[in-house]
Amino acid sequence: MTTALSAGTLTLADDLTITRMGYGAMQLAGPGVFGPPRDRSEAIAVLRAAVDAGVTHIDTSDFYGPQVVNEIIKEALYPYPEDLHIVTKVGARRGADASWNPALGRDDLILAVHENISRLGLEAMDVVNLRLHTHLPISEDSIAEEFAVLAELREQGLIRHLGLSEASSAQLTEALTIAPVVTVQNLYNVANRQDDELVARCEREGIAFVPYFPLGGFSPLQADELDAVAASLDTTKQQVALAWLLQRSPAIALIPGTSSREHLRENLAAADLTLPAAAIAELDAIGG
Template sequence: MATNATLGGTFDLGGELTVHRMGYGAMQLAGPGVWGPPRDREAAVAVLREAVERGVNHLDTSDFYGPHTVNTLIREALHPYPEGLRIVTKVGARRTPDKGWSPALSAEELTAAVHDNLRHLGVDALDVVNLRLAGENAEYPVPGSLAEPFGVLADLRQQGLIRHLGVSHVTAEQFDEARSIAPVVCVQNEYNLAHRGADALVDRCAAEGIAFVPYFPLGGFSPLQSGVLDDCARRVGATPMQVALAWLLQRSPTTLLIPGTSSVAHLRENLAAADLVLPGDVLADLDGIGTH
């Protein structure tokens, strides 16, 4: 497997699954609205193969992307999988005919989802499965206990169908509850330069050796915040997206990134962000974005 520079260094998920800190999120490989096949299937396959060729060994996916489309693409493009490639998936939602996202957290739904992921990816066990918590309209966080659904996944882990477990869209309390049931190797929550609500959770994960996997790395900026980001990007000779990704990597040593794209050119741009070192004055200005 060729390597694109350092890809941000490595991290051991669960102490045993070594991945580069710059990964790839496959959601955008589905059609518009994360529904149906991609506009260009050959291009989607090319992006996956390019990512792996450049050293990416952490793919984030779900069988409800499409639904089923993205996992089928991953299998088509990459199976038999290269040694060391880690595929992280998530369960807890289902797609409705109106292209909505509804909770699917019953024991039957979660068990079926795990088996769907196994079948469509073509593997005997899933490296990591995240339990996704969200409401009927994909709103989050959702208050309440996750003990019942997380317990279902813990049982499937005991059966050998899942190697490691993670959580997504969770509060600090739900994170603690999950860890009281089974080991948690990663947390996947929204977090970026402009939205720092998960600051304390990022720090906890770093202190305890648990991966924090932020999504939506560039979004929700006010005009003032965007102006600061654009200025910082000019000063380091990079794009705003590259700076936002580099800031996340420097924010915490246990941060793993999964930026998504359906373009090979954009993929290469994202991967290059892993080697962008932000100087102290730029970091200070970026850190101030969250206070504007």
């Protein structure tokens, strides 16, 4: 039976070992990542099924919902298994119109960390990612002021480890002058390969690279090519895309999201899919 452990683990610190196949909780909110889920009982069941399958890496944020997803995670999983690590993001706020708004001021960041801790029922967050941008392309602005706030909270014991979301290599370099970084979470998939060099850097430096939107941003032609590879292997395009990422680098940890237990099982099954060299060559060509 496929479990999250089929994809192996990443040890990022003495107290932080995560399954490479994690779970992203964003889709547990309502449409547009706003409001309550259509089926709260299924959302709870999905979380419990993920943990039962060995997932020890759940990605969330208090701006999913907002608040809704963290409350569901606590309802489903508290008290948490000792080996479960919950990763959150700060740096944005949701408007009443479901808009995504930057919230990178000192007070915003401190409040967001406290809110995540409170709603999840934790004493401290395992990992907090600083979400730097609300849209692409990624800028090269200094992040020292914002990251230093999270570093202070780490020194206070409210955060154990720090990460970045939607960050450039230069911003990672700047952050590392302030505090250790254990994760970088950026858009990356078969078709979106702009961070190839950053993936390689994370592998060299023992940092987890956590791609989001494994099927996001494909052109119709690229999607057709992915479908063709999946058909040739008698599997799904989602499984192919996830398997490609797992084989792309041992530093990659995945957080595919779903609000369905059936889709959760399909995602986990990607850990058992070994892509042959010919398929990898076809997929590499998609990204140009």
